[in-house]
Amino acid sequence: MIDPTYRKKMVVVEGSYAVAHSAKVCRPNVISAYPITPQTHIVENLSQFMADGEIPNCEYINVEAEFSAISALIGASAVGARTYSATTSQGLLLMHEALFNTSGMRLPVVMTVANRAVSAPINIWNDHQDAIAQRDTGWIQLYVEDVQEACDTLPQLYKIAEDNDIMVPGMVCMDGFILSHVYEPVILLEQDLTDNFLPTFQPEDILDPEDPKTFGAFAAPDTYEEFRYLHEQAMQKALPKIESVAKEFEEIFGRYHGGLVDGYMLDDAEIVIMSMGSILGTIKDVVDEYRARGEKVGVLKVRSFRPFPKEQIREAIKNAHVVVILDKNISIGTNEGALFTETKSCLYNSKIRIPVVGYTVGHGGRDIRVEDIAKIIEETKKVIKSGIEVESQFLSLKEELL
């Protein structure tokens, strides 16, 4: 039951509008973006806010490409501006080199990624391949389940990224179309509450003629490795920060979407289904049906993919009899999705010995239905009895196309 006062605050808007509103109330100083489906409505809404004078002390740069969008934010962030962009798919891939540069220079740029498949073949619909391909760029990656979480995670991510002990950029990954173009009831972030939650950006090091500093220097083998180590240390510091910021957000706004991970019907679950993004909603519906029949099935939502919450995942699944992981991506050449590979990896040096199986699903926007999830659960049950026969597989291949 939704609290009536809570319901009263809700409005039905498009996901992209809600996200643009969130970006606005975070008070960015520089927005730079290039339009690309399905991110377009976010940047169009921000453009309209600018045209209506609704974002004070902000410059909006309509760049000629995504590569310049992120590059402009590198310059802006180094001057001490709070910066925002949004992109997807080929745009995110075009940013790839500069993503390393942003994080290497420890500039807390924040972006929304409306996740989409990558070419070729060209496909505009949702999967997670674009962001997963950026997993080693040193950015924080938080995957969200619904529009409200996409909105609420933006100020959280600024607070995490801009922490002086962290200073690492981050992306909020929301499923393209499924969340960006859906009309859902949401509570739009209130400006006053957001101001209370998110302080102004106060970096220790900026480009300033009063106190000249050198950004992006040349580092030889005698110094480069330490930069990598310190970057990794910053990511490790982000782990508890992601948890604490989610709780701080809850105190002010009354909403909690999970920290690094979030369990659903998990405590006594024998079968645990793990995934990221909007598919979790469908999974939870199916789990409700199983629970109604007395079957101990639970869900582990992974919200933070980078940094990867090894301890929290181990803790969450240690009592399960089997874990099944659904990935909307594949690392071609392994027959595995990234979450599957990394979850198995984090279990190896622990005392947890449970079978882990994977499905790579929903490529290029292929629908994942309730009956698909039920089928996966049924197949996974067999693993408890007879062991793993197929470690990881595609969910819904059409034999006639192969």
Next chain:
Amino acid sequence: MSKNTPQTYITSGHSGCAGCCDAFAAKFALMGAGPNTIVVNPTGCLEVMSTPFPYSSWQVPWIHSLFENAGAVASGVEAALKALGKKDDIKVISIGGDGSTMDIGLGALSGAFERGHDFTYVCMDNEAYMNTGVQRSSGTPFDASTTTTPAGKVSFGNPRPKKNMPAIMVAHGSPYVATTSIGFPRDMIRKVKKATEIVGPTYIHSHAPCPTGWGFDTSKTLEIAKLAVETCLWPMYEMENGEITQVRKVKDPRPVEEYLRAQKRFKHLFTMEGGEEEIKKIQATADWNIKHFGLQ
């Protein structure tokens, strides 16, 4: 230097080669821009030699991001200064080589100029990719031998003329585009100063001879630079709002042969059969410059 000479903001002790053209270019550019300047530097010799961590030669705030994005980074710096209310006090300049400016970074630079960001871009054109070993760029002149356009039995070297970069920048509607040379420090300092004082995207293209890449003695950098101007292979002019407003006259142009003979990259023109004809083609370029820019 007299006491009226402006101060520079790049220290000695960097690891540039003896006679390094980039060191001159950066020094003169900062003399023109002054201390309240943020420098955006694409990847290249200058970045490598001036910032070996934990050292830095820069006495002004300086940022290097990537090889191809200086125009975009400068856009962001300028926009942020505006948003934070600091733009009136602080100038933004970008100093990049011919590779980052004319080739890989042209898209980002074009975007920045088209959007009208208020900054000055200084190209230090040493006419090849010197940092990686003297490979051809679109700034490499006709018939120069580089490691990717070497002279050989059936080749006189680079088969194409230099890209006309100032014309491209003028075509963006830039209020001020000028060419200069490190061989004429006062000219370069004056033009950079003028460019940084004009609101809008302004462009300075500075000729910058490289002893290592071009093959001349390290003591001759400025001499070779002057020779390029005196042979009319490097015309120096200013364009304001698309019109040429000033040209450095060359009273008695010297034959291009003098300039070519002084550099190893053109050595083959004096030994290969047919070299004379090639030199005539280069002389024709100088003659065209004399006529087109009214150098005499």
